[in-house]
Amino acid sequence: xxxxxxxxxxxxxxxxxxxxxxxxxxxxxxxxxxxxxxxxxxxxxxxxxxxxxxxxxxxxxxxxxxxxxxxxxxxxxxxxxxxxxxxxxxxxxxxxxxxxxxxxxxxxxxxxxxxxxxxxxxxxxxxxxxxxxxxxxxxxxxxxxxxxxxxxxxxxxxxxxxxxxxxxxxxxxxxxxxxxxxxxxxxxxxxxxxxxxxxxxxxxxxxxxxxxxxxxxxxxxxxxxxxxxxxxxxxxxxxxxxxxxxxxxxxxxxxxxxxxxxxxxxxxxxxxxxxxxxxxxxxxxxxxxxxxxxxxxxxxxxxxxxxxxxxxxxxxxxxxxxxxxxxxxxxxxxxxxxxxxxxxxxxxxxxxxxxxxxxxxxxxxxxxxxxxxxxxxxxxxxxxxxxxxxxxxxxxxxxxxxxxxxxxxx
Amino acid sequence: xxxxxxxxxxxxxxxxxxxxxxxxxxxxxxxxxxxxxxxxxxxxxxxxxxxxxxxxxxxxxxxxxxxxxxxxxxxxxxxxxxxxxxxxxxxxxxxxxxxxxxxxxxxxxxxxxxxxxxxxxxxxxxxxxxxxxxxxxxxxxxxxxxxxxxxxxxxxxxxxxxxxxxxxxxxxxxxxxxxxxxxxxxxxxxxxxxxxxxxxxxxxxxxxxxxxxxxxxxxxxxxxxxxxxxxxxxxxxxxxxxxxxxxxxxxxxxxxxxxxxxxxxxxxxxxxxxxxxxxxxxxxxxxxxxxxxxxxxxxxxxxxxxxxxxxxxxxxxxxxxxxxxxxxxxxxxxxxxxxxxxxxxxxxxxxxxxxxxxxxxxxxxxxxxxxxxxxxxxxxxxxxxxxxxxxxxxxxxxxxxxxxxxxxxx
Numbered sequence: 001x002x003x004x005x006x007x008x009x010x011x012x013x014x015x016x017x018x019x020x021x022x023x024x025x026x027x028x029x030x031x032x033x034x035x036x037x038x039x040x041x042x043x044x045x046x047x048x049x050x051x052x053x054x055x056x057x058x059x060x061x062x063x064x065x066x067x068x069x070x071x072x073x074x075x076x077x078x079x080x081x082x083x084x085x086x087x088x089x090x091x092x093x094x095x096x097x098x099x100x101x102x103x104x105x106x107x108x109x110x111x112x113x114x115x116x117x118x119x120x121x122x123x124x125x126x127x128x129x130x131x132x133x134x135x136x137x138x139x140x141x142x143x144x145x146x147x148x149x150x151x152x153x154x155x156x157x158x159x160x161x162x163x164x165x166x167x168x169x170x171x172x173x174x175x176x177x178x179x180x181x182x183x184x185x186x187x188x189x190x191x192x193x194x195x196x197x198x199x200x201x202x203x204x205x206x207x208x209x210x211x212x213x214x215x216x217x218x219x220x221x222x223x224x225x226x227x228x229x230x231x232x233x234x235x236x237x238x239x240x241x242x243x244x245x246x247x248x249x250x251x252x253x254x255x256x257x258x259x260x261x262x263x264x265x266x267x268x269x270x271x272x273x274x275x276x277x278x279x280x281x282x283x284x285x286x287x288x289x290x291x292x293x294x295x296x297x298x299x300x301x302x303x304x305x306x307x308x309x310x311x312x313x314x315x316x317x318x319x320x321x322x323x324x325x326x327x328x329x330x331x332x333x334x335x336x337x338x339x340x341x342x343x344x345x346x347x348x349x350x351x352x353x354x355x356x357x358x359x360x361x362x363x364x365x366x367x368x369x370x371x372x373x374x375x376x377x378x379x380x381x382x383x384x385x386x387x388x389x390x391x392x393x394x395x396x397x398x399x400x401x402x403x404x405x406x407x408x409x410x
Numbered sequence: 411x412x413x414x415x416x417x418x419x420x421x422x423x424x425x426x427x428x429x430x431x432x433x434x435x436x437x438x439x440x441x442x443x444x445x446x447x448x449x450x451x452x453x454x455x456x457x458x459x460x461x462x463x464x465x466x467x468x469x470x471x472x473x474x475x476x477x478x479x480x481x482x483x484x485x486x487x488x489x490x491x492x493x494x495x496x497x498x499x500x501x502x503x504x505x506x507x508x509x510x511x512x513x514x515x516x517x518x519x520x521x522x523x524x525x526x527x528x529x530x531x532x533x534x535x536x537x538x539x540x541x542x543x544x545x546x547x548x549x550x551x552x553x554x555x556x557x558x559x560x561x562x563x564x565x566x567x568x569x570x571x572x573x574x575x576x577x578x579x580x581x582x583x584x585x586x587x588x589x590x591x592x593x594x595x596x597x598x599x600x601x602x603x604x605x606x607x608x609x610x611x612x613x614x615x616x617x618x619x620x621x622x623x624x625x626x627x628x629x630x631x632x633x634x635x636x637x638x639x640x641x642x643x644x645x646x647x648x649x650x651x652x653x654x655x656x657x658x659x660x661x662x663x664x665x666x667x668x669x670x671x672x673x674x675x676x677x678x679x680x681x682x683x684x685x686x687x688x689x690x691x692x693x694x695x696x697x698x699x700x701x702x703x704x705x706x707x708x709x710x711x712x713x714x715x716x717x718x719x720x721x722x723x724x725x726x727x728x729x730x731x732x733x734x735x736x737x738x739x740x741x742x743x744x745x746x747x748x749x750x751x752x753x754x755x756x757x758x759x760x761x762x763x764x765x766x767x768x769x770x771x772x773x774x775x776x777x778x779x780x781x782x783x784x785x786x787x788x789x790x791x792x793x794x795x796x797x798x799x800x801x802x803x804x805x806x807x808x809x810x811x812x813x814x815x816x817x818x819x820x
Contacts (some may be wrong), residue, residue: 155768155770155771164770165768165769165770213648214647214648214652228736230640230641230645230647231640231643231645231646233641235640235641235737236641236738237624237640237737237738237739237771238623238624238738238739238740238774238775239738239770239771239773239774240738241738241768241770241771242624242736242737242738243736243738244735244736244738244768244771245735245736247732247735247766247767247768248732248735248736249660249728249731249732249766250659250662251662252660252661252662252728253663260768261765262765262766265766318659318662321659322657322658322659322732325654325655325657325658326638326652326653326654326655326658326736327645327647327652328646328647328648328649328650328651328652328653328654329647329648330648355671355672356657356659356672356675357657358565358575358651358654358657358670359575360565360574360575360649360651361565361647361649361651361654363649364648364649365648
């Protein structure tokens with residue numbers, strides 16, 4: 001049951017967060033524009049901006065040449081160089097770390113190829129913490145880290161970032177979030193999210209899904225995951241483990257074996273290996289490069305590659321059709337290696353959607369590829385890292401952990 | 411973006427609605443109990459109760475024998491006899507109408523068997539309006555109708571209650587809500603919802619799903635529909651057409667033809683006719699009675715009936731497993747004829763859930779049959795009818811449509 005009302009203090013905190021979120025996601029904007037978007041008067045906006053400015057979170061400055069005569073209106077800009085988040089992305093084939101400024105710009109980025117076998121928790125955490133140390137060493141004096149988060153290719157317990165199940169790396173119940181937090185030594189908790197959940201959030205906030213209230217993001221890699229936005233929010237389910245669309249069984253007869261122990265899951269039928277196997281090229285190709293090679297060969301007219309793409313596209317279409325019937329979304333986004341698959345197999349996907357989705361459920365749905373590409377999951381991690389700051393900007397800044405970073409890394 | 415804050419008037423309206431909702435759903439309660447549940451102090455509760463009492467929505471009275479010495483605390487009770495909703499349920503095989511008192515008691519109920527073929531919009535609306543007229547004639551003087559709503563076995567446009575697609579009755583784009591409103595002549599709009607959506611709401615508010623934030627309700631009849639609660643809210647999707655789990659394709663090879671034009675949909679594989687056909691009894695049995703006959707025969711050891719139930723239970727299990735992977739719900743509820751199917755085929759469903767759902771996604775999920783039985787959809791319609799009153803009790807009562815009913819039916 002919602003609370004009876006909110007105190008002035010709660011309203012002010014809410015408004016500070018809302019204003020900061022507007023310039024973080026929407027970019028620099030004049031006070032007038034912000035007043036209109038937020039439904040507040042200009043003097044309230046002025047007061048909020050002054051508080052955020054003195055906290056070092058935004059600044060006001062003249063815009064570039066507006067092409068208009070007369071005195072231009074000041075614009076409110078996020079302090080992108082000073083305030084940043086650390087974002088990590090643990091993929092099956094690589095480890096990525098980035099320093100992302102408030103406003104969403106990637107200020108610094110490092111990555112390492114991860115060997116397919118044998119990277120245990122401590123190796124992974126060591127590599128990521130090393131990247132972070134080097135990026136922080138090069139950060140300007142007075143800059144502050146507002147939050148830390150990581151995307152991981154597995155099922156994550158939201159409270160503490162425990163990897164409950166990461167089949168592609170062989171991780172079960174590994175305390176990834178806690179270990180990374182200790183190793184970073186910043187005194188900040190590390191939020192961890194499933195990579196496809198975070199990819200969906202990123203596309204919803206900054207990518208192909210801006211403005212949609214209901215969307216489905218399919219993320220393909222070795223496995224296939226999903227992030228589903230329902231009424232503007234990520235579907236997390238009771239334990240945070242929702243959206244496992246890769247384990248929707250689409251092929252109940254003679255389905256391919258899946259990493260989960262079942263057979264015929266969408267992941268087993270449309271993941272990287274399924275396409276490479278279907279093209280008869282498993283002796284020469286693997287991974288994302290293998291997917292690209294098959295899609296390229298199909299585009300050049302190679303018959304085996306085209307047949308393989310058609311077959312995979314048909315299974316993908318069955319899965320997508322099921323999801324559209326269930327969620328009545330405005331948009332379906334193909335991310336990760338499914339971008340390439342969809343580009344090569346769109347006719348099969350469209351044909352299944354036309355045949356299997358109720359006419360009314362597909363009246364308005366659009367199908368698109370990811371706008372953020374391979375960075376979707378990393379950018380989603382950065383948004384997760386910024387989320388506390390955007391909820392309570394001054395409260396987070398006031399916490400001791402947000403002293404300028406050079407006091408912490410020395 | 412949420413508004414900056416709420417006025418005192420908005421807070422008061424919210425609290426009046428919240429208090430009324432508490433006694434409507436939770437039954438009579440003392441002021442002390444309400445104060446605790448709502449997080450408000452007792453003097454605020456006293457003021458709210460006084461306003462609702464003078465509007466004739468609740469009354470305060472002594473509880474029955476409490477078994478304790480001393481002066482008992484007064485309890486706040488909904489005015490169940492005076493304030494009611496009209497609820498309708500258009501099923502494939504019957505038309506149901508009820509007068510439901512505030513608090514959820516069915517005060518009066520009428521039903522008619524609907525012939526399988528040939529009931530067009532005007533026939534259906536005529537039968538329902540006739541029921542309503544007779545029920546209102548027998549209502550006490552001074553009683554008021556707080557809202558009207560109907561459940562329909564098809565896809566409904568939320569704004570105006572248009573039946574976009576009702577394949578089992580052959581309806582396409584029929585202005586059901588508008589026509590029923592005109593025919594009732596109460597000056598009240600008629601809200602219409604999909605039967606399975608409303609069944610889910612009813613189970614969530616008053617049935618097997620009380621206390622769950624994430625649940626899946628499967629409703630079987632001639633077709634199979636669903637209502638899915640995500641984070642406490644019905645998943646409606648972009649146009650209100652979400653939750654069409656009956657059209658999830660589970661059998662891509664040689665699937666049975668479905669009313670939607672596709673093949674192998676869950677509805678085609680587990681609906682009434684699928685079970686009766688699988689038992690080889692389509693020449694003698696039809697509909698719900700047919701389903702019961704097969705389930706009863708299986709319970710008595712009839713081999714063909716047992717094999718049929720096993721086969722249907724396996725498809726049902728595949729569908730349920732897919733849904734658990736997608737939604738990570740706390741609860742799955744089997745309603746309509748799927749209650750009987752689940753009771754007869756629980757081992758097959760459990761076996762598929764064990765084999766096809768990720769271990770972590772099924773750690774806490776429970777499977778149950780509907781607590782409200784065949785009334786779930788009707789009770790859901792009543793809740794939909796009460797929803798405006800529970801949002802703004804005094805505003806709805808003040809509207810002219812809520813003059814005592816005898817002024818309207820005379």
